[in-house]
Amino acid sequence: MTAAAVPDRVVSAEQRKRARSVGITYLVLAMVCFFIFTRRPGDAGFRITETSQFTLPAQGFGWALGIVLVAVAAAQLLRGFGRLSNVVLALATAAFFMSFLAWAAAGDSFSFVGMLQDTVSRSVPITLGAIGGILSERSGVINISIEGMLLAAACTSAIAASLTNLWLGTLVGALTGVALAAVLAVMSIRYKVDQVIVGFAINFFALGVTSFVSFRVLVPNRDTMNNLLPVTPIRIPLLADVPFIGTIFFEQTIFVYFSFAAVALATWGLYRTKWGLRTRAIGEYPKAAGTLGVDVNKLRYRNLLLAGAVAGIGGAWWPIGIVGRFDQNITNGRGFIALAAVIFGRWHPVGALCGALVFALAEAVRLKIGNFDTGIPSEFLIMAPYVVTIIVVAGFIGASRAPKAAGQPYEDQ
Amino acid sequence: MNETLKSLRFTLLAVVAALVVSAFIIVITDIEALGDGNFGQAFSTLGTAYWGLFKGSFGSLRAISNTITGATPLLLAGLAVSSAFKAGLFNIGATGQMLAGAITGLWVGFAFQLPPIIHVPLALLAAAVGGALFGAIPGALKARTGAHEVITTIMLNGIASFTVLWLLKTELFKREGRDDAISKFVEDSAKLPKLFWFMGKRIDLLAHTGFIVALLATFVFWWLLRKTTLGFEMQATGFNQEAARYAGMKTKSLMVVSMAIAGAFAGLAGGSEVLGLYGYASGSVAGDIGFDAIAVALLGRSTPIGTLVSALLFGALQAGGRQMQVDTDVPIDLIIVLRALIVFFIAAPLLVKAIFRVKGDAKGFGQTFRGWGG
């Protein structure tokens, strides 16, 4: 093109800024290691199975990691890691996390595998909610009502499962999700109401109705309508025998396996099928598809209903997968965390799964670590997922890569 | 005037539609009566319920006082959402901003000994400042990083809730002799006087001058929008950020300022609850008010008068709902349902039009959400 000096590696100002903030982050993490993670004496025991565990000397590991992080920070700021940047970031974060656990459990031990197993289990509603979110947003419809869908499905599936059986209960949950999605679809596609407003209205509605029903119907009739035996974990032979990974991933309930399948199916669907191509097109530039004969609104309707079904099954996880009943506001904001997972994962199912695992991990950590006397008020541990979300959304994801047409109704005559 | 009448008509119809659907829900969930095949019983429950709703909101001086008490924080928090909407921002964080204002107002309320004429305004000011600072955070995040305020405000709500819970258990804030998250009492000199003080011994009339503050805040909102350069800039940015930039407006700092103003309103809501209603703060001082405020702003279409009217309406529903719960056993959660239905029907005038076969123009909300792009 033109004669302006072209460096060997074309690095934009944005990339440099990001690289710098990552480097500073490493330094901050190193400081945390030095000043906090080295403060507690003792060895931390990470239990793997009934009999085996590995230990990390809390202080030693803290010092060592701190030094490594300083070196990594220097390398990042001076040279950068090029393609390996994300790998280095992931490794550093993982190591930092281990140091944190070692510090918290110094002089004690906890079930490391149990914590990870818990993580996978707790990620289910967030993952399924996120898949629902991705299906709608990729089609161009913002879905703020994931929370409402999860909550309503939890309630109806609890009642249905108590009255009939678990399969029917889950089905009812899915249908509840479909019903709410239908409302979202009709209001936003046909009546062209602002999608966030409808989403919130659905959330209010679900919260109100389920709390109302819980108080007026479920509490007085607990034994008949709100009492069921949740599913038990299913052990997948062969795979579950793999050490470490096997127990974590393959000794889980059918909900977990379903959520993995949903992620795989959604990924294959979006990127390798005709349906996926059309879906992505209507989410990015619906007019292009419309002028080629694709029925944009019909496809949006269908995808929304599908999203509702998936989210509905996610909602059924509470009574049928874990707790065995419905409590008022049992979802407690997980639907919004699912939305954050969608953004975290850049609207890609696998990315959203990673986001869901990160958030679930924060919850699982709190449960295990909360018992140790670390001096951190439990409130701060509960807050951790929220802080992580803000850092992620503000720092590393920003606003890029959202489906361009999300939020705008499609006008056709 | 015609415009206002027409939109008022739709609002009225929306409320009617919502009441009808809620009535249906009440009847359907009267399991005992329905189980016995006793429809008469179910309908009389409905009648008692709706009568209780009316009695509890307007049927007596105490009812009116309750309505005003409930409407006060709803109006202030509603302004927090409306003012952000006018600037093109979706403020879900009124809860967190209320909490921030409650804590700062609380602290000034018990940390100083001052004559009331200074103490009350000072505490309120502290509440507004606390809310403004907390509200500025998502604004700054959006301006600098493009992070969408829907996500950041929701997260900040959670952060604020738990931080406040923790703070209330620290030495500085904790009440003597209590281990739970409840604070010291505010000095008497910082308390907002009751509205009906002239009625002497009626301690059941809880309405306080926070209501006057809320009305003043509504006026300030109106003045900001219609009479100031800042208001003009906020609205231009809210409608069309690019054109605002081309006109030389500093849109990034406007984002921060708009959220700070919104936060200040919400902070006042928190402060008024602490200083006027309770006299102390607990973890539930903000309750669901922040979320309800969204419905208030939506119903009021983000206008000053609209926000005022819908705050009064929702305050009435809340006061009446408590009475309804006492008289029958219809839980107050029905009010949440009612609220959601009203929002639905307001948001979709076309739907209302179809149901009631009303003639005329039905203007909806239009798109307030422009997409996740920063």
Place this chain on the structure above:
Amino acid sequence: MKFELRGITKRFPGVVANDNVNLEVSTGEVLALIGENGAGKSTLMNVLYGIYRPDEGELRIDGTPQHFSSPADAIAAGIGMVHQHFMLVPVMTVAENVVLGVEPTGRLGSLDIDEARRMVKEVSDKYSLELNPDAVIEDLPVGVRQRVEIVKVLMRDAKIVVFDEPTAVLTPSEILEFFEIVRSLVAAGRGVIFITHKLKEALTIADRINVLRRGKVVGEANPKNTTESEIAEMMVGRAVQLVVDKKPATPGAAMLQVKNLSVVEPDGRTVVDDVSFEVRVGEIVGIAGVQGNGQTELVEALSGMRRAASGSISVADRDVSHDSPRERHAAGMAHIPEDRQRQGLVTEMSITENLVLTRYHDAEFSQGIRMKWDVAAARAKELVAAYDIRTNDPSQPASTLSGGNQQKVIVARELSRDIRLAVAAQPTRGIDVGSIEYVHSQIVKERDAGVAVLVVSTELDEIMSLSDRVLVMYRGRIVADLDPKKVSHMDIGLYMAGSRPAAVAS
């Protein structure tokens, strides 16, 4: 095959877009549909393509009535459309865009991308329209994107191809290539409808011309024996000035001085490359060039919306390179932005509010934080009268105005001030002829009053007739400084395409 539209009437709230329109085209011929903006051409084509359903009238193919309920039906019947604004999904590849809607599938609905690639290659080879099936649309230049659109249409075996303003984004030489494509389509037995407001092009390529005005067909013409002015008169309903009426310029001292200005994108590309020029008091300098050669970014740097990487900008000998847009306003610069609805106006706000959009902070309209809306309203009334803005209530939202009147609002706002320099980007894009004439006359009026004027436009006719001097931008550089009276249309076209006329090169 013969395609006929008979008695088509289409109404929208408040306007009859098409009024009893008859039109026919057969395979093997080129029909040009001419009309100014708002005449109803696009509406008519949308009816043909199944996007709109007519209120009255019908469409016939070879005498058989057809009913299209969606573009899918039109496509199946053999109608293909290349829209003015490309209907391409930017983040997807060429192959994905081309097969969208007719995707080749394998088992379980999976997309057979190899087959898609093959399909693209087959069509592009057959018509010599070179394309890389795996290229991502947003990386492709505009001329290539048009090829993708054409391949899209041909793959669906279109018998009639409709082109809506296809040459808006092409250089004169690319336009000639485009005409070759049209001729080859006709030779291959297809029919072409060519929608345009560019009279010269219609006369060059069409076999027949239909003229639309205010929704009605007002004339048919034979290109062989019609002139531009005759068509223009049919288009507008009265005699039209095709050339701007102006006295010779008497330029004075330099008002705008741009020295070695460069603008670099965040990803490292240089989009404005070491540009230097000046605009003198009392002259109109026009910058010609195809969209995408740096003009937009140059104007952004001049107006202060974007920071230049290097170089300087001075107005009246004062360096404004680091000034904010508002400070440049204060220094006497007026800016008419390229996209009136996204950059120039807040259409939801009233006409009055828009008229003070860039001036509300002046002492005239505000005092500290307080706005003087009564003063603003009075001034708005004056401006509406003075600048012929067709509205009966300035407190109405600006969205109620037509495109031409919206542009007049911007012109009124910017040029009614005491200014020294006016920068006008695409000042007449998409507006009706009457408003075009008006805007041009205002620009000349400013120049005669001693303002330095810079006009940036992709409409070469406009540049040629308005400017006293013409600069040509190509790939971020100024490649020519010409006198429009002494140079031909074609020569400028060559500069715009990056080459040089033979006479100069030697």
